[in-house]
Structures are given as structure tokens and as C-alpha cells.
Amino acid sequence: MAATDIAVIGFAQTPAERRAEGNEVQLLVPTVSAALAMAGLDRREVGFTCAGSCDYLTGGPFAFVQNLEAAGAWPPIEESHVEMDGAWALYEAWVRLQHGDIDTALVFGSGKSSPADPAALWPQQLDPYTLAPLGVDPVSLAALQARSLIHRGLATERDFAEVAVRSRRAALANPHAQVRGEADVEALLAEPYVRDPLRRHDLPPISDGAVAVVLARGDRAQALCARPAWIRGIDHRIEVHQPGMRDLTESPSTTLAAERAGYDGGPLDVAELSAVFSPQEGILRRALALPEGTDANPSGGPLAANPVMATGLVRIAEVAARIIDGRADRGLAHATGGQLLQHNLVCLMEGR
Amino acid sequence: MSDAPKQDLVMAHLVSLRYEEPLSRILDRFVDGLMEGRILGHRCPACRRVYVPAKGYCPLCVVETTEADEVEVADTGVVTGFTIITPVAYYGQEETEPFVYASVLLDGSDANLGGQDIVGIPHDQVRAGLRVRAVWRPPAERSAEGITNRGWGSVGSAIDAFTPTDEPDAPPEQYAEHLF
Numbered sequence: 001m002a003a004t005d006i007a008v009i010g011f012a013q014t015p016a017e018r019r020a021e022g023n024e025v026q027l028l029v030p031t032v033s034a035a036l037a038m039a040g041l042d043r044r045e046v047g048f049t050c051a052g053s054c055d056y057l058t059g060g061p062f063a064f065v066q067n068l069e070a071a072g073a074w075p076p077i078e079e080s081h082v083e084m085d086g087a088w089a090l091y092e093a094w095v096r097l098q099h100g101d102i103d104t105a106l107v108f109g110s111g112k113s114s115p116a117d118p119a120a121l122w123p124q125q126l127d128p129y130t131l132a133p134l135g136v137d138p139v140s141l142a143a144l145q146a147r148s149l150i151h152r153g154l155a156t157e158r159d160f161a162e163v164a165v166r167s168r169r170a171a172l173a174n175p176h177a178q179v180r181g182e183a184d185v186e187a188l189l190a191e192p193y194v195r196d197p198l199r200r201h202d203l204p205p206i207s208d209g210a211v212a213v214v215l216a217r218g219d220r221a222q223a224l225c226a227r228p229a230w231i232r233g234i235d236h237r238i239e240v241h242q243p244g245m246r247d248l249t250e251s252p253s254t255t256l257a258a259e260r261a262g263y264d265g266g267p268l269d270v271a272e273l274s275a276v277f278s279p280q281e282g283i284l285r286r287a288l289a290l291p292e293g294t295d296a297n298p299s300g301g302p303l304a305a306n307p308v309m310a311t312g313l314v315r316i317a318e319v320a321a322r323i324i325d326g327r328a329d330r331g332l333a334h335a336t337g338g339q340l341l342q343h344n345l346v347c348l349m350e351g352r
Numbered sequence: 353m354s355d356a357p358k359q360d361l362v363m364a365h366l367v368s369l370r371y372e373e374p375l376s377r378i379l380d381r382f383v384d385g386l387m388e389g390r391i392l393g394h395r396c397p398a399c400r401r402v403y404v405p406a407k408g409y410c411p412l413c414v415v416e417t418t419e420a421d422e423v424e425v426a427d428t429g430v431v432t433g434f435t436i437i438t439p440v441a442y443y444g445q446e447e448t449e450p451f452v453y454a455s456v457l458l459d460g461s462d463a464n465l466g467g468q469d470i471v472g473i474p475h476d477q478v479r480a481g482l483r484v485r486a487v488w489r490p491p492a493e494r495s496a497e498g499i500t501n502r503g504w505g506s507v508g509s510a511i512d513a514f515t516p517t518d519e520p521d522a523p524p525e526q527y528a529e530h531l532f
Binding site: 019029030033070071072073074116117120129 | 363365367369370371372373374376377407408409411412413414416501502
């Protein structure tokens with residue numbers, strides 16, 4: 001058995017919505033069922049289940065336990081949870097599959113950003129001595145990063161707006177997207193700043209949503225799926241927490257994760273990047289050295305839909321979708337956690 | 353380095369986060385029922401178990417349930433388990449005297465209502481198997497307070513407590529599957 005014979009064979013996601021009516025588990029029940037149905041797998045056959053979510057978002061201690069009901073935890077199942085984006089749940093399942101005693105796994109990620117104020121909530125993930133008491137919110141931090149890029153001459157506000165225009169246009173073809181449409185760069189640049197130099201279009205929407213992915217190994221993957229999306233490599237790397245101790249214009253952990261995931265700089269048909277703020281797309285393109293002609297964020301990316309805790313796993317599902325249906329042969333998915341691209345995961349997938 | 357004795361730096365960091373969301377349609381209907389003195393749930397179309405309040409799915413079958421699966425259950429039931437809590441003072445604890453925290457399985461339901469007070473009987477006589485009925489608040493005093501999408505709702509804003517019906521105790525086999 002090789003680490004490279006694990007594949008995505010099923011997936012499903014909810015539409016991203018500004019305010020979903022159901023709670024997380026109610027979003028997950030039909031989503032998990034749809035992913036298993038696509039994989040042709042009964043839930044009782046799943047060897048391992050792993051979920052990603054955030055109790056701070058849900059607003060209750062141990063809220064993640066309830067989410068497990070979407071997987072059907074009776075009779076008892078073997079499962080785990082990460083207080084991280086679902087992409088890291090997939091990583092854990094990928095490791096677990098390599099034990100060799102099971103050949104299928106179910107992963108999901110879910111989050112509702114609508115109940116709480118993200119600007120009040122997210123400072124709580126920062127260092128509690130020097131950063132959290134400042135109440136510095138994700139948009140302010142992203143503005144610092146954008147300012148660094150502009151000062152270095154690496155990007156302009158126009159570049160940021162162009163990312164948003166491409167994202168919204170791409171999202172026209174994505175039924176799960178929340179922000180889509182034709183936009184004009186000049187018109188966007190005429191809008192006021194939310195946090196100088198960021199405008200509203202540089203920010204992701206506030207989204208509720210969930211995603212589920214089914215993995216299988218070797219012969220089982222081939223038996224269940226005509227064209228599995230084989231995970232050729234997956235790796236994640238983290239950087240120092242303090243934004244002041246990093247060069248915010250680059251993402252060396254993304255570069256390293258891509259290298260360790262086996263990405264050799266060769267051609268990619270598709271790349272889905274967790275560029276949650278528009279300036280981050282350029283940083284990630286450089287960190288990954290994406291070849292010209294790579295279709296980046298054909299789903300619209302996080303600027304079109306940002307169900308936090310699912311956003312990264314959605315990237316993997318979007319790349320897998322294009323490989324499974326034959327539109328792409330080779331693709332790369334990127335997920336991020338923490339603030340300002342602190343923690344990055346790269347998953348390289350191929351159709352053969 | 354200074355020779356001054358080292359002192360720990362202590363800082364207060366009080367966090368307050370506010371969450372707001374509308375009640376889901378299922379819980380909204382559940383609350384409407386409580387206002388009218390009715391207790392509503394959903395019956396799983398696959399295993400026929402009844403959940404009160406409804407979740408919108410059966411966690412055992414992982415089958416979705418809808419208003420079409422709605423059922424009304426009785427306001428009488430059986431105590432399946434309990435504890436007597438002797439409160440100690442901590443932030444947020446409003447009780448000062450020992451109180452009962454019981455699970456009540458309503459007749460017609462397969463899901464316990466947790467954390468129910470039992471009144472009209474000395475604490476040392478509360479027992480599993482005890483038959484009880486709801487002590488409803490007057491309609492004008494009922495509210496949706498404390499019912500949230502996270503906790504799956506409760507009945508505390510409409511039913512103050514449960515009290516013995518003075519029927520014979522239910523035999524253990526009647527509630528053995530529902531101990532909690």
C-alpha cells in the first residue's frame with residue numbers, strides 16, 4: 001500500500017448563505033448523506049469519520065459533538081474532530097487510512113458565521129496577552145497585509161479589485177456561491193474603504209455552510225468511482241503566530257507544504273486557493289509558483305463563499321469535482337487556518 | 353538582568369461574545385405548541401421513534417423528519433433518572449437550596465426531557481419509575497425564553513416542574529431503554 005492510493009470519491013456542499021435557518025447539524029445531515037450517496041457507500045461501511053468545526057463560532061461548549069449525529073453515531077463509530085477547517089479533518093483521515101486496516105473515510109466541515117459578530121469573535125483566536133486585548137479583527141489584519149504588499153510594490157488596489165471581479169464572474173457558474181455577478185473594476189475602485197486599503201469587494205462574504213467529502217483507498221476507490229481524484233500528496237505547515245514577526249507579503253509555509261505534498265511546479269489544470277481576502281491570492285500564487293494558464297479559483301473561491309471551517313475542505317471538493325468529472329487531470333487545493341495565512345495546507349490531486 | 357525579585361504578571365481578560373439567531377421553523381412551532389399547552393415532536397418515518405422537541409432528523413437512522421412527521425405527546429410521563437443537586441456558590445448559580453434535576457420520558461415520546469424539577473414530593477422519595485405530570489405556567493406567563501437552536505429547546509419557559517400523578521410506578525422495562 002502506498003500513501004498515494006487514497007482518493008476523493010464523493011462530496012457534497014450546501015449553498016453558502018448569509019444566514020442559514022438550520023443549525024450546523026441540520027446543514028450537515030443532508031450534506032453528509034449526499035456525499036455518501038455519490039460515493040455509493042452506506043454510512044455503516046465508513047471506516048473512520050473526522051469533522052472540523054469551531055465551538056466559538058457555534059457558540060456552545062462541545063457543540064461539535066452534536067454534529068456527529070449527521071454521520072450516524074449509532075452503532076458506535078470510530079471518529080475524531082479537529083477544531084480546524086475540515087481540510088485538516090481530511091488530513092487526519094488520510095493519515096488514518098494509511099494504517100491499512102480500513103479503506104473508507106468520511107470527513108466534513110461546517111460553520112455558521114451568522115450568529116456572532118466576526119469582528120468580536122475572531123480576535124479571541126489571537127495571542128491573549130498582546131493581540132486579543134487590542135480587539136484587532138480579521139479585516140484590520142488583512143488591511144495590514146494589503147498595505148505591506150502595496151508598500152513593497154508587489155500589488156496595487158487595482159490588482160485586488162481585479163481578483164474580486166474574476167472571482168464574482170467565476171462564481172456565476174457555481175450554484176453554491178453567495179456573491180456572484182459581473183462587476184467593473186473602475187466601479188469597485190470608486191467604492192469607499194472598509195479598512196484602508198481594503199474595500200468591500202476585497203472581503204469575503206459572511207457565510208453559513210457545510211461540506212462533506214468521502215475518501216477511499218486502492219481497489220475500493222476504483223470499485224466505487226469510475227475516476228477517483230487521487231491524492232498524490234498532502235501536507236500542512238505553520239508559521240509563527242505574531243503577525244509582526246512574519247513577512248506578511250509571502251507565505252513560506254505554503255511553499256513548503258506544496259513541496260512536501262509533491263508539487264513540482266508542473267502544469268495544473270485547476271487550483272483552488274483559500275485566498276480569503278483578495279490580496280492573499282497574489283501571495284499564494286507566488287508562494288506556489290502557479291504556472292501561467294492555471295485556472296485559479298474557478299468556483300469563485302472564498303470571496304464568493306466563505307463558510308468558515310468548511311472553506312478549505314470546499315477547495316478540495318471543488319478540485320476533486322473537476323478531476324472526477326474529467327474536466328481536469330491535475331489540480332491543487334489550498335486551505336488556510338489562523339490569521340493572515342498563518343497555517344497552510346496543500347493537497348495535490350490527479351485523475352490517474 | 354535586574355536583581356529585583358521576579359513577579360508574575362497577572363492580567364484580566366474578560367471576554368463577552370453575543371450570539372443571535374432566529375429560532376428554526378421546527379422550534380418555532382414547538383414554542384407555539386407550548387403556548388397552547390401542547391407538546392410537539394417528530395416521529396421518525398423509519399424507526400418510529402418520537403423526538404421531543406424535534407431535531408428535523410432522526411439521529412439513529414440519519415433520516416430527515418418534517419412537519420408531516422409531527423406528533424403531539426402527553427404531558428404525563430415517567431422519571432427515568434435524577435439527581436439531587438446541593439448548590440455551591442459559583443458565578444451564575446442562582447439556586448441556594450437543594451433541588452431535583454430529573455429526566456422525564458413523556459408518554460408517547462422516545463426522548464427524555466432533561467433537567468426537570470420534581471415538586472410535590474420530598475426529595476428522598478423521588479425515584480426512577482415515578483409517574484409525573486407537567487405543572488404548566490398560566491398561558492400568559494409562558495415564553496420562548498431559554499429555547500435555542502443549540503440546546504434543541506426545553507420546556508422550562510412553559511412548564512415549571514413535574515409533580516407525581518399518584519399512579520403506581522412504571523415498571524423498569526418500560527423505560528430501561530431511555531435511561532439518561
